[in-house]
Amino acid sequence: MNQPAPRPSTTQLPAWQALRACCEAAAGRHIADEFAADPGRAERMHTEACGIFLDYAKNRVDAPTLALLFQLAREAGVAEQRAAMFGGERINRTEGRAVLHVALRMPAGSTLMVDGDDVVADVTAVRERVRRFSTAVREGGWRGHDGRRITDVVNIGIGGSDLGPQMACEALRDFAHRELRLHFISNVDGIALDRLLGTLDPGTTLFIVASKTFTTQETLTNANVARRWLLGHAGSEAAIARHFVAVSTNTEAVARFGIDTANMFGFWDWVGGRYSMWSAIGLPLALQIGAERFDELLAGAHAMDVHFRDAPFEHNLPVILALLGIWNVDFLDAPTQLIAPYHQGLHRLPAYLQQLDMESNGKSVRSDGHAVGCHTSPVIWGETGINGQHAYFQMLHQGTRPVPVDFIGVLEHPAHLHAQHRIAFANMVAQAEALMRGKRAAEAAAEMHAAGLPQERIDALLPHRVFAGNRPSNTLLLDRLDPRTLGALIALYEHRTFVQGVVWGVNPFDQWGVELGKQLAGRVLEDMDRSTDINAHDASTTALIDRYRRGARATDPVQHA
Numbered sequence: 001m002n003q004p005a006p007r008p009s010t011t012q013l014p015a016w017q018a019l020r021a022c023c024e025a026a027a028g029r030h031i032a033d034e035f036a037a038d039p040g041r042a043e044r045m046h047t048e049a050c051g052i053f054l055d056y057a058k059n060r061v062d063a064p065t066l067a068l069l070f071q072l073a074r075e076a077g078v079a080e081q082r083a084a085m086f087g088g089e090r091i092n093r094t095e096g097r098a099v100l101h102v103a104l105r106m107p108a109g110s111t112l113m114v115d116g117d118d119v120v121a122d123v124t125a126v127r128e129r130v131r132r133f134s135t136a137v138r139e140g141g142w143r144g145h146d147g148r149r150i151t152d153v154v155n156i157g158i159g160g161s162d163l164g165p166q167m168a169c170e171a172l173r174d175f176a177h178r179e180l181r182l183h184f185i186s187n188v189d190g191i192a193l194d195r196l197l198g199t200l201d202p203g204t205t206l207f208i209v210a211s212k213t214f215t216t217q218e219t220l221t222n223a224n225v226a227r228r229w230l231l232g233h234a235g236s237e238a239a240i241a242r243h244f245v246a247v248s249t250n251t252e253a254v255a256r257f258g259i260d261t262a263n264m265f266g267f268w269d270w271v272g273g274r275y276s277m278w279s280a281i282g283l284p285l286a287l288q289i290g291a292e293r294f295d296e297l298l299a300g301a302h303a304m305d306v307h308f309r310d311a312p313f314e315h316n317l318p319v320i321l322a323l324l325g326i327w328n329v330d331f332l333d334a335p336t337q338l339i340a341p342y343h344q345g346l347h348r349l350p351a352y353l354q355q356l357d358m359e360s361n362g363k364s365v366r367s368d369g370h371a372v373g374c375h376t377s378p379v380i381w382g383e384t385g386i387n388g389q390h391a392y393f394q395m396l397h398q399g400t401r402p403v404p405v406d407f408i409g410v411l412e413h414p415a416h417l418h419a420q421h422r423i424a425f426a427n428m429v430a431q432a433e434a435l436m437r438g439k440r441a442a443e444a445a446a447e448m449h450a451a452g453l454p455q456e457r458i459d460a461l462l463p464h465r466v467f468a469g470n471r472p473s474n475t476l477l478l479d480r481l482d483p484r485t486l487g488a489l490i491a492l493y494e495h496r497t498f499v500q501g502v503v504w505g506v507n508p509f510d511q512w513g514v515e516l517g518k519q520l521a522g523r524v525l526e527d528m529d530r531s532t533d534i535n536a537h538d539a540s541t542t543a544l545i546d547r548y549r550r551g552a553r554a555t556d557p558v559q560h561a
């Protein structure tokens with residue numbers, strides 16, 4: 001396995017050290033004062049590409065800080081690592097793999113050779129199978145075992161085999177096929193699947209078992225339940241072939257499970273799970289919006305790839321977002337990052353970005369095995385901004401720690417929703433303004449005077465009605481929420497994650513941290529069935545297992561009136 005070229009640790013880079021000094025100097029400065037002093041600030045601090053406009057003027061940075069952040073990207077080797085990724089080098093060093101989600105959206109006919117193999121040709125062949133299959137299901141050519149059309153598609157998968165297609169199906173529901181309903185099952189506790197199966201007709205239901213490894217316990221458990229349910233109704237094994245397809249890299253395991261490998265859509269080990277929605281993992285989306293629109297999603301992502309590859313850092317959306325994120329996490333001590341979409345269609349975006357970012361960069365050692373020495377992935381959280389406003393925005397405005405926000409709005413909207421769209425948009429812009437500007441004591445006092453409050457009351461309330469402001473945010477405006485722009489948006493965040501990983505020196509493409517819990521779950525499961533004493537665990541864990549053994553009752557389902 002080739003080792004990364006030796007590079008000083010991130011915190012030793014000259015730009016990092018200079019940023020430290022910048023940070024101390026900037027401590028007392030307020031963004032509102034920067035706006036007042038610099039009429040050209042907003043004009044300079046925005047950029048746009050692929051139908052996405054980014055305003056980043058409401059960050060706690062000035063021109064010299066920004067220049068140093070770009071310098072940091074140069075010193076950290078972002079351009080070199082970017083070229084290595086696009087060139088198909090094995091930059092996922094701990095797993096010895098190339099990282100080629102960008103190849104999944106390259107136009108048919110282009111070439112990218114890896115180990116003597118043209119990966120774009122392989123990608124195009126699978127894309128063609130997805131096209132044929134999704135068209136057949138959508139048009140009624142592919143039917144259930146008793147000859148009826150498919151009406152419901154259930155994607156069984158988890159993590160990267162669930163979050164991407166689910167998020168995109170929600171986002172693009174306006175483009176959905178009228179007679180095809182999409183469902184997503186990930187939780188192993190059985191509740192969601194149980195509830196769903198009760199509403200489905202086995203003769204018109206298609207299951208997609210989506211798992212890169214095809215070894216994931218949750219997915220295989222749910223898939224087995226679905227299989228038994230189908231067989232219980234259809235009566236014959238032959239029905240499986242009409243109602244089950246698989247998306248995986250593991251042909252043998254798919255065959256062992258009992259799915260005909262003719263009904264399997266493959267992908268490759270150079271596609272990370274959380275980067276896989278562009279592969280056949282996107283099949284639910286292709287079924288929902290059709291292959292042509294799925295191609296538009298890929299084209300939008302490809303356009304962002306080209307922008308990321310070619311645009312100078314100073315105008316490069318992913319690079320700018322990444323560097324501001326690093327500034328917030330490492331220099332302004334912001335431990336979290338809020339994602340606030342002001343479009344109901346994007347309500348699963350925060351969940352999607354949680355995996356993308358935290359599973360990629362939630363690491364404390366660098367690719368070379370040394371400690372990182374700075375903070376890495378922030379906690380990503382959020383839901384639709386408007387709901388957040390009425391729940392946790394209090395903490396954003398007056399809490400003790402800064403919470404940087406990505407506000408995401410959409411400009412185009414259906415005419416009949418114009419009045420509501422205006423309200424949502426106004427709220428988004430106002431929140432960003434309020435977080436940045438705050439409200440100073442004199443302003444708050446004057447308001448209370450004007451409202452006729454007695455001086456005593458004003459004095460008592462004043463500390464509560466002051467807003468410090470100076471809280472950073474980005475605002476991303478999408479021209480519209482269509483497949484192309486969604487593709488560009490997701491690719492933008494993918495590359496942001498990549499740039500941050502490069503600067504921090506971590507490998508954004510492995511996830512060793514998820515293994516330990518899985519291993520221990522296997523042991524706990526065995527111990528839950530043991531009748532003898534168990535003492536291989538700590539006392540707390542043993543007591544919990546014991547409590548389960550004594551207290552967990554299996555009851556009959558609740559009978560509804």
Ligand SMILES: O=P(O)(O)OC[C@H]1O[C@H](O)[C@H](O)[C@@H](O)[C@@H]1O
Pocket residue numbers: 158159160161210211212213214215216219273274359511514
């Ligand atoms: O697609 P699968 O192989 O079933 O994996 C599903 C998920 O499970 C794992 O625990 C990983 O942490 C994720 O990166 C992955 O997306």
